[in-house]
Amino acid sequence: MMSYVAHDETELIPPLEVEEEELYHPKTFIGKYIWCQDAKVIAIQYTITAMGVGLLALVLSGIMRLQLGFPNSFSFITPGAYLQFVTMHGMIMVVYLLTAIFLGGFGNYLIPLMVGARDMVFPYANMLSYWIYLAAVLLLVASLFVPGGSTGAGWTLYPPQAIVEGTPGAGLGIILMLLSLMLFIIGFTMGGLNYVVTVLQARTRGMTLMRLPLTIWGILMATILALLAFPALFVSAVMMLLDATLGTSFFMPAISVAGEMLDYQGGSPVLFQHLFWFFGHPEVYIVALPAFGIVSDLIAVNARKNIFGYRMMVWAILIIGGLSFVVWAHHMYVSGMNPYFGFFFATTTLIIAIPTALKVYNWVLTLWRGNIRFTVPMLFAIGFLVTFVNGGLTGLFLGNVPVDVPLSDTMFVVAHFHMVMAVAPIMVVFGGLYHWYPKVTGRMLDPTLGKIHFWVTFIGSYSIYFPMHYLGILGVPRRYYSIENISFIPESAHTLNVQITIAALIVGVVQLVFVYNLIRSYFKGEPAGPNPWEATTLEWQTADTPPRHGNFGPELPIVYRWAYDYSVPGAVLDYIPQNQPPDSLPARETDDNPQAPPS
Amino acid sequence: MADTMVGSNLSAVRPGLATVVEDWSSDQRAFKNVTWGKAMMWIFLVSDTFIFGSFLIAYMTVRMSTTVPWPNPSEVFALTLFGKELPLILIAIMTFVLISSSGTMALAVNYGYRKKRITTFLLLMMTALLGATFVGMQAFEWTKLIVEEGVRPWGNPMGAAQFGATFFMITGFHGTHVSIGVIFLVIVAIKVIRGDLDSEKPGFMTGRKGRYEIVETMGLYWHFVDLVWVFIFAFFYLW
Numbered sequence: 122m123m124s125y126v127a128h129d130e131t132e133l134i135p136p137l138e139v140e141e142e143e144l145y146h147p148k149t150f151i152g153k154y155i156w157c158q159d160a161k162v163i164a165i166q167y168t169i170t171a172m173g174v175g176l177l178a179l180v181l182s183g184i185m186r187l188q189l190g191f192p193n194s195f196s197f198i199t200p201g202a203y204l205q206f207v208t209m210h211g212m213i214m215v216v217y218l219l220t221a222i223f224l225g226g227f228g229n230y231l232i233p234l235m236v237g238a239r240d241m242v243f244p245y246a247n248m249l250s251y252w253i254y255l256a257a258v259l260l261l262v263a264s265l266f267v268p269g270g271s272t273g274a275g276w277t278l279y280p281p282q283a284i285v286e287g288t289p290g291a292g293l294g295i296i297l298m299l300l301s302l303m304l305f306i307i308g309f310t311m312g313g314l315n316y317v318v319t320v321l322q323a324r325t326r327g328m329t330l331m332r333l334p335l336t337i338w339g340i341l342m343a344t345i346l347a348l349l350a351f352p353a354l355f356v357s358a359v360m361m362l363l364d365a366t367l368g369t370s371f372f373m374p375a376i377s378v379a380g381e382m383l384d385y386q387g388g389s390p391v392l393f394q395h396l397f398w399f400f401g402h403p404e405v406y407i408v409a410l411p412a413f414g415i416v417s418d419l420i421a422v423n424a425r426k427n428i429f430g431y432r433m434m435v436w437a438i439l440i441i442g443g444l445s446f447v448v449w450a451h452h453m454y455v456s457g458m459n460p461y462f463g464f465f466f467a468t469t470t471l472i473i474a475i476p477t478a479l480k481v482y483n484w485v486l487t488l489w490r491g492n493i494r495f496t497v498p499m500l501f502a503i504g505f506l507v508t509f510v511n512g513g514l515t516g517l518f519l520g521n522v523p524v525d526v527p528l529s530d531t532m533f534v535v536a537h538f539h540m541v542m543a544v545a546p547i548m549v550v551f552g553g554l555y556h557w558y559p560k561v562t563g564r565m566l567d568p569t570l571g572k573i574h575f576w577v578t579f580i581g582s583y584s585i586y587f588p589m590h591y592l593g594i595l596g597v598p599r600r601y602y603s604i605e606n607i608s609f610i611p612e613s614a615h616t617l618n619v620q621i622t623i624a625a626l627i628v629g630v631v632q633l634v635f636v637y638n639l640i641r642s643y644f645k646g647e648p649a650g651p652n653p654w655e656a657t658t659l660e661w662q663t664a665d666t667p668p669r670h671g672n673f674g675p676e677l678p679i680v681y682r683w684a685y686d687y688s689v690p691g692a693v694l695d696y697i698p699q700n701q702p703p704d705s706l707p708a709r710e711t712d713d714n715p716q717a718p719p720s
Numbered sequence: 721m722a723d724t725m726v727g728s729n730l731s732a733v734r735p736g737l738a739t740v741v742e743d744w745s746s747d748q749r750a751f752k753n754v755t756w757g758k759a760m761m762w763i764f765l766v767s768d769t770f771i772f773g774s775f776l777i778a779y780m781t782v783r784m785s786t787t788v789p790w791p792n793p794s795e796v797f798a799l800t801l802f803g804k805e806l807p808l809i810l811i812a813i814m815t816f817v818l819i820s821s822s823g824t825m826a827l828a829v830n831y832g833y834r835k836k837r838i839t840t841f842l843l844l845m846m847t848a849l850l851g852a853t854f855v856g857m858q859a860f861e862w863t864k865l866i867v868e869e870g871v872r873p874w875g876n877p878m879g880a881a882q883f884g885a886t887f888f889m890i891t892g893f894h895g896t897h898v899s900i901g902v903i904f905l906v907i908v909a910i911k912v913i914r915g916d917l918d919s920e921k922p923g924f925m926t927g928r929k930g931r932y933e934i935v936e937t938m939g940l941y942w943h944f945v946d947l948v949w950v951f952i953f954a955f956f957y958l959w
Contacts, residue, residue, distance in 0.1 A: 138748045145927035242756040245926040310767060318760045321750040329747045348763065352770035356778060359889065368874040369885035371782060384874065387786040387882060392778060399774075680747070 134679055135326050144239055144671055158244035159670050160229045163251045165561065167225030168554075170251075171218050174258050176632070178213035181206040183629045190622025192603050200602040201289035204273030207600055208290075209265070211276030212298070215404065216305060217258055219546055223411035224309070224347065225254060227553055228316050228340045230561065234660035235337050237325025237678050237700075239671045241315040250315070253308030257301045264290070264297035272298045275600060277401070280372040280393050281385075284365040287378060296365055299358040306351045306358075316344045325659075327680035331435070332699070334658045334684040335428060338435050339414020342442040343407045349446070350403035357396040364388070394456055398449035405542050406445040410438055412549035413480060416502045418684070419552050420484055422656045423499035424491030425695050427685035429483045437476035444473045454522050455529045463522040470520035474513070481510055492688065492695070496654070497571035501552030504579045505545050512541025515590065530600070533593020536586045544582045551578070551635070558639070559653045563666050564646030570638040574631060581628035588617045655696050658684050662698050757937045765944045772948050775893065776955055779886040783959075791878035793957050796869065797861075811957050814857045815949065818898075821850035822946045825939045832935035837912060840935065844909035847942065851902040858895050862888070887956060894952055897945045901938075908938050 147153050157163060185206050188198045198206075229247070233240050241247045264271040273289030274282055282288050283295050290298075320333070320341045333341075360371040364385075372393040373385035421428040428434060450458060450466040484506055493499065515537040519525045528534060551574070558566050592614055597604055604610050604618075652661040664674035678700035686697040743752050751759055783790055794807035801809060828843035865871040865887075873888050875881040911917055911930055920929040 135747050138752075143922075143927065143929070243760065243926070310764070314760045314764055314767075317763055318756055322748075322754065322756055322759050324748050327747050329745055330750065331745065332747075348767040349770050352767060353774045356771060356774035359893075360778065363873065363885065363889060367885075369889075370874070370881050371778065371885060387782070387788060387880060389781060389785050392781050392785075396774060396778065 137326060141239065141677075142242075145244060146670065156248060158240070158248045160233050160241045160244065160247060161561075161668065161670075161672075163247055164226050164229035166251050167229060167254065168222055170255055170258060171222040171226060172636075174213055174262070175218035175222075176636075177262070178210045178218060179629055179632060181210040181213075183626055185210065186622040186625040188602065189604075190619045192605055201273060202270070203602045204275070204600070205271050205289050205294075208273050208275055208278075209261075209271050213261070214543065215276065215408065216302070217261065219408045219542075219550070220309070220347070220404070221254060222550055223408060223546070224316065224340060224344055225251065225312055227336070227411060227415065227557075228344065229312070230557065231336055231660060232316055232319050232340060233323075234663070234668065234672055235334050235658055236320055236323065237328050237659050237673070237680060238319055238323040239673070239677070242318045242323050243315050246311045247315045250308045250312035253304055253311065257304035257308060260297055260301035260304060264294050264301070267293040267297060269294055277394075277397060278361070279397075280361055280364065280388075280390055281374065281376050284361065284373075285376065285378050285383065296362065299362045299365075302358050303355055303362075306355045309347060309351060313344045313348045316340065317348070325677045325680060328699075331432070332680055332683045334414075335417035335431070335434055335438075336411070336414040338438050339410040339412070339417075342438050343410040346403040346410070346442050346445060347407045350400045350407070352400075353396045354400035357393055357400075361393065391453075391456055391458075394453050395450070398452045399446075401452060402449040403442075403445045405538075406441060408542055408546050410442065412505065412546040413438060415553045415556075416505050416549050417480075417484065417487075418656075418658070419498045419502040419549075419556055420487050421685050421687060422556075422654050423494045423496055423502070424488050425494070425687045426487055426491040427683075427687055429486040430479075431683065431685060433479060434483055437480050440476045441473060444469060444476075448473060451520055451525070454525045460522075467520055467522050471517065474517065474520075477513060481506065481513075496555075497566070497568050497575060498552040498556040498654075500572065500575045500579075501548045501555065504575065505548040505552065508540050508548060508579075508582065509545040512537055512539075512545060516541060527596075528593060530598055531593035532589045532597045532599055535599045536589035536593060539586050539589075544586065548579075551575070554639075556654065557660075558642070559649030559666075560660055560663075561667055562643050562646070563649055564642050565649045565653060566642045566646060567638050570634055574635045574638065577631040577634075578628055581624050581631070584624040585621050585628065588621055592617060655694070657682075657686055657696050657698050659699055662700055755931075755933050757933060758940070761937045761940045765940065768944065772890075772893075772951070775890050776951060779890060779955065782882040782886060783880070786880045786882050788880040790880050791876065791883050793959070796865070796871075796878060796883075797957060799864075808957055810857065810861055811953065814854055814861075815953055817850050817857070818854045818946050818949055821847045821854070822943055824850065825942045829936045829939045832912070832917075832932045835918065835932065837915065837918065840932075841909050841913040844905055844912060844935070844938075848902045848905035848909065851898050851905065851942075855895055855898050855902065858891060858898075862891075890952060890956070894945070894948055897948070901942055901945055904938060905942070908934055 145158050147157070153159075154162060157166075184195075184198060185203065187195055188203055229241070232238075261271075269290050269292045271290045272278065272283060272294040274291075274295065278295070278298070284291055288295075320337060324333075357372075360369075363369045364371055364373050368384055370385040370388035372390050373383070373388040374390060375386040376383050417428050417434060448466055448470045450462055451470045454463055454466075488503075515533070519528060519534065519537055555566050555571055558564075595610060595614055597610055597614055604614070649666065651663065651666045654661070659678055659680070660668075662678060663672060679702075680699045681702050682697065682699055684699055686692075686699075688695045689697055744750050746752075797811055798805050798807045799810045800806070824843050824847045828840050828847060831839040831843060865884075870877050871884040871887070873885045876884045912935070915921075916930040917932050917934070920931065922929055
């Protein structure tokens with residue numbers, strides 16, 4: 122006698138509340154694959170574009186490292202060009218790669234499939250979202266080729282230096298950068314509204330919010346953060362654009378450049394910093410929360426255990442999202458704020474550590490005594506845990522005002538944020554790609570190449586960023602073209618820089634293995650079948666792999682349980698799909714005559 | 721009775737926090753009886769609130785931190801009518817026009833749900849006309865400021881340079897919102913008069929069935945734009 126234990130019993134199949142919307146079915150090739158309204162195709166378009174521009178940013182970081190490791194060996198890396206590479210690398214990685222791939226890529230693919238919807242609620246706006254994003258990317262890339270080159274103001278684009286003569290790309294470069302950001306935000310808003318409304322209003326029968334996979338919770342909360350945080354960036358971009366083109370003085374104080382007074386007066390550079398970081402700090406969580414969500418699912422699937430403390434995980438995501446709006450000025454301890462502000466923002470910053478640590482404990486407790494399968498996605502998930510804890514701990518240093526002040530603008534900061542919001546989320550991006558690639562293409566990625574990719578990336582990232590903490594404590598400044606002939610920097614710092622550069626180049630090159638794996642497996646990969654990881658969530662229960670337009674067959678699935686029924690005692694298999702009814706309920710009969718809504 | 725009940729299933733609505741919790745714990749939809757379009761518009765408006773909020777906070781910051789005196793709004797925005805200098809008269813008329821357009825919009829929503837095609841069309845067009853009048857008067861105000869008083873985004877003869885910068889940027893952004901609203905009001909009005917919403921004709925690009933709820937969704941946007949104007953009015957003209 123076997124018995125299925127549902128996480129929460131559902132005796133009744135809830136009645137269908139709204140009739141299904143008719144999907145827009147394109148007939149031409151262009152309508153199906155180019156101007157496509159299917160969220161899955163849009164997701165692939167987003168992912169490929171983001172990875173392409175991300176590769177560009179990876180190359181830029183390699184060039185930066187060449188200069189730092191082997192100063193003055195490469196004539197094309199001038200001080201100005203170096204700053205431009207730093208800026209473009211940062212901006213691309215944070216906004217155009219990570220934000221776009223998590224929300225536009227994973228969000229578009231997984232939200233309709235995981236909540237049991239045919240598509241996003243507004244497929245047309247969703248399509249526009251991608252094309253506007255592409256335009257933003259093209260504008261960004263175009264700024265590399267305009268006279269004066271792209272902006273070299275650092276990814277934070279602080280005025281006055283971003284728009285005054287003497288900064289690389291102070292003319293067209295910064296203008297294109299700002300226009301590109303504004304386009305990105307407009308495009309994102311179109312997609313973001315779709316993601317939120319689809320999760321809140323277009324779930325299938327039986328899919329309550331507390332049965333959503335954590336992936337969806339992470340993406341939902343990140344999208345809400347983005348919808349509320351990007352406006353501040355949009356506004357500051359508009360104002361800086363006016364400062365740069367019309368000569369207004371929003372952010373520009375009276376300032377003299379090269380001995381000459383400029384026409385500006387009375388603006389407030391600190392205002393920009395407040396607006397920027399009101400966007401910039403939630404942006405960290407826009408990148409981190411989807412990673413939290415996806416990694417929870419990767420760990421649960423591969424540990425064959427339910428996620429530990431599901432409700433706590435959900436509330437932690439919500440609390441982190443809320444808190445992320447009241448910590449922004451911890452990026453500005455050295456900007457000249459009232460010390461009481463520093464006290465407030467340090468306190469809120471440290472409070473965020475509580476829900477975050479809670480999540481880490483829950484991930485570790487999910488692993489504890491699990492039946493762990495060391496698949497490639499699982500390796501990346503564990504890699505995320507390690508790098509994230511590491512980066513999180515240095516966050517405690519930098520959140521405290523007295524510790525932050527001497528460490529500000531040193532390599533310590535670079536090491537911290539790369540650990541916590543570059544390496545950690547990108548580990549999850551890789552893990553997610555290895556995990557869902559079989560659903561997207563119907564073929565597995567090669568696990569041997571995957572393991573090479575993981576170990577070189579993981580160990581390589583550590584040998585890049587771990588020594589940087591040491592450099593930072595020595596006082597090696599960030600964004601410096603050269604640290605030669607600075608008396609307090611010892612010889613060991615230069616030796617370390619060489620080692621870091623070599624590690625960085627190796628990590629850069631090994632990403633080509635991943636790209637090769639993606640392309641090769643598309644044609645020659647092992648056929649995956651519908652559910653290669655034996656996972657419970659709805660995207661693995663589709664009629665076709667890859668899923669067709671409309672995602673599910675003629676009938677939408679009905680959800681009877683949460684997303685984490687792994688290794689349920691007494692069950693036949695060690696996983697029970699979300700749409701498998703409890704014993705007492707016959708599978709499909711009730712579908713034909715859904716109960717009339719109560720009048 | 722039938723007339724007042726159209727558009728919402730009132731029998732399903734119970735008061736109290738318990739029902740909110742119930743709705744959010746349920747499947748399919750968190751906001752019961754709220755269509756996708758309406759939910760999307762509400763969430764968009766929350767996002768847009770942050771845009772205007774950031775603009776206004778930036779305006780307050782620069783106004784407080786600038787060391788040069790701020791021009792006196794009652795003098796700058798005064799208009800000479802019939803030989804008398806009247807402070808804020810133009811802006812009073814503009815505000816009256818825009819608030820009136822909210823009234824006609826609300827009526828249009830109501831008549832839309834009653835499927836009174838012609839009345840809805842006329843009310844929508846009247847709303848669009850009032851909105852266009854507002855934008856026209858704003859153009860007149862801008863012209864007067866630029867040509868007669870010499871206000872420019874980068875400076876003005878009366879005081880702080882940020883006066884022109886913030887004024888043109890924020891009213892310009894609001895005016896753009898009103899203009900976009902007018903365009904969409906006309907589009908919705910055309911859909912109404914053609915009978916697209918009665919016959920549930922699919923949209924040209926989206927393939928979605930036309931329904932009278934789009935009049936309400938349009939109304940949400942329009943009322944929001946009016947509400948934003950109230951704040952701009954208070955912060956720019958009365959401060």
